[in-house]
Amino acid sequence: GNCLHEPEWSQQIAGVPAVLQVLDAVWGQRSAYRCCGGGGECVLPQCWEYQRLHSDLRTLDENPLPRFLSVNFTVCDLTAFNGPTRHVPGTMQKDPKQVPCVGLENPRFLLSTVAPLQ
DSSP states (O other): OOOTTSHHHHHHTTTOHHHHHHHHHHHSSGGGOOOOOOOOOOOOTTOOSOOOOOOSSSOOOSSOSSOOOOOOOOSSOBOTTSOOEEOOTTTTSSOGGGSOOGGGSOGGGGGOEEOOBO
């Protein structure tokens, strides 16, 4: 769930200078964007199963306005074998009920991982 009410999250995560630099480069000024969430998932070492594909937002359409950016922080090294984040273009533009469970996904989706992250 959202943790922005906790000072450790709001001060240490939402205001990370490296993240703000990227946001400023994309949107040009601080007033053009805002932080609207601060939750997370914790993937522990030796997590051998893939998480079902999902969006960090409730629903997405083909032209979401305003645009959004999801920033992920890792608390341990992520490899292809311990629960890496997956980004599969086009899968979040549908009704979440239409996204297949892991066993029925296109096999190439399992290779769409962002790893290693150290």
